Amino acid sequence: MATSATPERKQAAVIYNPIKVAIPKLRKTVNAAAKEAGWATPIWFATTEEDAGQRVTASAVRRGAQVVLVAGGDGTVRAVAEGLRDTGVALAVLPSGTGNLLARNLALPLGLDDAVAVAFGGTPHEIDLGIATIVRPGGESEEHVFLVMAGLGIDAKMISNTRSDLKKAVGWLAYIDGTIRSLPELGPIRLRYKLDRSPERVTNVHSVIVGNCGVLPGGILLIPDAKPDDGFLDVVALRPQGPLGWVRVWNKLTFENGVLRKTAVGRKIIDLQRDVRDVIYLRGRDLQLRVDSPQEFQLDGDEFGEVLSARAWIDGRSLTVMVPAP
Numbered sequence: 219m220a221t222s223a224t225p226e227r228k229q230a231a232v233i234y235n236p237i238k239v240a241i242p243k244l245r246k247t248v249n250a251a252a253k254e255a256g257w258a259t260p261i262w263f264a265t266t267e268e269d270a271g272q273r274v275t276a277s278a279v280r281r282g283a284q285v286v287l288v289a290g291g292d293g294t295v296r297a298v299a300e301g302l303r304d305t306g307v308a309l310a311v312l313p314s315g316t317g318n319l320l321a322r323n324l325a326l327p328l329g330l331d332d333a334v335a336v337a338f339g340g341t342p343h344e345i346d347l348g349i350a351t352i353v354r355p356g357g358e359s360e361e362h363v364f365l366v367m368a369g370l371g372i373d374a375k376m377i378s379n380t381r382s383d384l385k386k387a388v389g390w391l392a393y394i395d396g397t398i399r400s401l402p403e404l405g406p407i408r409l410r411y412k413l414d415r416s417p418e419r420v421t422n423v424h425s426v427i428v429g430n431c432g433v434l435p436g437g438i439l440l441i442p443d444a445k446p447d448d449g450f451l452d453v454v455a456l457r458p459q460g461p462l463g464w465v466r467v468w469n470k471l472t473f474e475n476g477v478l479r480k481t482a483v484g485r486k487i488i489d490l491q492r493d494v495r496d497v498i499y500l501r502g503r504d505l506q507l508r509v510d511s512p513q514e515f516q517l518d519g520d521e522f523g524e525v526l527s528a529r530a531w532i533d534g535r536s537l538t539v540m541v542p543a544p
Contacts, residue, residue, distance in 0.1 A: 227256065227257055227258040228256075228257045228258065228284050228285075229257065229258045229260075229261070229281070229282045229283050229284055230248075230252055230257055230258075230260040230261075230283060230284065230285050230286070230287060230337070230338070231260060231261040231262070231263065231278035231281070231283035231285075231286045231287070232244070232245075232248055232260050232261070232262050232263065232286075232287045232288075232289065233263045233264075233265065233271055233274055233275060233278065233286060233287070233288050233289070233290075233294070233298050234262070234263070234264060234265070234288070234289040234290060234294075234314075235264075235265045235289065235290030235291065235294045235314070236264050236265070238289070238290045238291055238294070238314045238315060239289045239290065239312075239314045243330070244289055244312070244330070245262070247330055247331060247334055248260055248287060248312075248334055248337075251334045251335065251337070251338050252338060254338075255338040255339065257338060260287070261278060261281055261283065263275075263277065263278060265290065265294055265297070270293060270294065270297035271288070271290075271294050271297030271298040271300075271301060272297050272298075272300050272301045273301075274301075275297070275298045275300075275301025275302055276301050278301075278307075279301070279302070279305050279307055283307060284307060284308065285307065285308040285309075285310050285337060285338075285540060286298060286302060286307060286308070286309055286310065287310045287311075287312055287334070287337050288309060288310070288311060288312065289312040289314045290314050290315060291314065291315025291316060291317070291318075292315050292316075292317050292318065292319050292320070292365075292366070292518045292519045292520065293315075293518065293519075293520045294314075294315070295309075295311055295315075295320055295365065295518075296362075296363065296364060296365055296517065296518045296520070299347065299363055299365055299537055300362065300363045302537060302538075303347055303363060303533070303536050303537060304533075304536050306538060307538065308342045308538040308539065308540050309537060309538065309539050309540065310333070310336060310337030310340070310539075310540040311324075311326055311333065311539070311540075312330060312333045312334065312337070313326070313328045313333060316435070316519075317434075317435045317519050319365070319366040319367075319431070319433075319434075319435070319518060319519060320365045320366055320431070320518075320539075321333075322433055322435075323366060323431035323432070323433050323446065324345075324431075324446065324539065324541060325541075325542075326541065326542070327542070336540050336541065336542050336543075337540055339543065340540040340541055340542050340543050341540070341541055341542070341543045341544065342538045342539070342540060342541075343447070343538065343539055343540075343541045344447065344535040344536075344537065344538050344539075345365075345430075345446040345447045345535065345537050345538075345539055346430055346446055346447055346448070346449060346532050346533060346534050346535060346536065346537075347363045347364075347365065347430070347532075347533045347536045347537050348363065348364040348365070348367075348368060348428065348430040348451060348530055348531075348532060348533075349361065349362075349363055349364075349530065349531050349532070349533050350362050350363075350364055350368045350428075350517060350528055350529070350530050351528065351529045351530075352515055352522065352525045352527070352528045353525060353526050353527045353528070354523070354524065354525060354526070355512045355524060355525075355526055362517055362522070363533075364428075364430065364517045364518050364530075365430060365431070365446075365518055365537075366429070366430060366431045366518050366519075367427050367428065367429045367430070367431065367440075367441075367516075367517075367518065367519075368427070368428045368515070368516065368517050368518075368528070368530055369425060369426065369427040369428070369515070369516045370407075370425070370426050370427075370507060370509070370513050370514070370515050370516075370525070370528065371407055371423060371424055371425030371426055371456070371513060371514075372424050372425040372456070405424070406422040406423065406424055406457070407422065407423055407424065407509055407513060408420065408422055408509065408510050409421055409422065409423050409426060409455075409507060409508070409509055410507070410508040410509075411426070411505065411506065411507050411508070412505070412506040413453070413500055413502040413504070413505050413506075414502040414503060414504050414505075418506075421455070421457070422457060423455045423456060423457045424456050424457060424458060425455070425456040426453065426454070426455045426456075426507065427440065427441070427453070427454050427455075427456075428451050428452075428453050428505055428530040429441040429444040429451065429452045429453070429454065430444065430446050430451060430532070431444050431445075431446050432444035432445075432452065438471055438472060438475075439471070439475040440454060440471060440475070441454050441499070442475050443499070443501070447535065449503070449532060449534040449535075450501050450502065450503060450532060451501070451502060451503060451504075451505060451530060451531070451532050452499065452500075452501050453499065453500040453501065453502070453505060454497060454498070454499055454500075455497070455498040455500070456496070456497060457495075457496060457497075457498065458496045459495065459496055463496050466496045466497075467496050467497055470496070470497045471497070503531060503532050504529070504530075504531040504532075505529070505530045505531070506527070506528075506529045507527060507528045507529070507530075508526070508527045509525075509526060509527070512524035512525065512526055513525060513526075515528060
């Protein structure tokens with residue numbers, strides 16, 4: 219039976235995806251670190267097909283956890299964050315998935331030992347949460363959080379078409395296969411959108427991505443100005459024009475964002491260049507989207523089925539995350 223916390227001994231909880239992690243090593247490492255830090259023996263919870271993490275997170279909070287360690291993929295991290303929203307209880311990420319998107323965007327350690335050390339000896343830091351309200355073709359409405367990105371269009375199709383067995387074998391590189399499998403479905407989407415208090419506008423896009431963070435697997439800097447604690451959502455719309463449109467999109471996202479932006483000279487070159495209209499960036503706190511026909515939707519790299527409309531908005535500083543101490 220788990221040891222209860224006392225006023226002198228802090229309590230941690232561990233939520234893990236049993237499909238993603240090696241339980242014996244995880245349990246040995248975390249329990250040893252908690253003991254060394256003077257904490258009570260952690261409380262352990264496994265996710266299931268019926269509960270991706272929200273319900274066990276609520277149980278951990280009720281049982282007095284002051285930090286919740288989550289070991290799993292991006293979907294598990296997102297579900298636990300949903301349960302910790304506005305509780306003040308800190309989230310500690312033990313990266314165990316394909317993309318590990320939040321860990322990469324916050325520069326958290328990817329190795330187990332270092333990640334556990336941050337959980338018990340790091341610094342709590344408040345970040346924003348993205349909130350997505352989606353409406354299904356049948357009229358049903360759902361609300362979910364996202365930590366990194368929400369998307370509609372080719373990126374969501376790519377995720378939907380990515381093979382799970384290939385993800386296990388080669389990690390994030392499996393998304394390349396998913397992208398190739400999505401090529402026959404490429405085509406512009408007629409999109410109606412409204413950002414904050416601006417009038418509704420209409421445009422054609424291949425993809426629209428709403429970001430709380432900006433880095434994708436492979437180090438691709440999709441949204442350069444996105445920061446998880448600035449109180450804003452950053453939006454990127456991909457709308458390639460003409461036969462070289464996708465070439466310009468790829469050049470923008472990889473060479474310009476990934477190479478030139480890293481140096482002062484490179485940033486001056488960007489300033490002197492003509493804007494690439496195939497990639498459009500917007501910023502705001504509340505974005506409403508409507509499409510004429512159902513489109514695939516994704517949250518933090520997980521497919522969420524088809525939607526007819528979506529509203530994404532920012533819930534500022536509503537999640538506490540353990541980060542490395544300065």
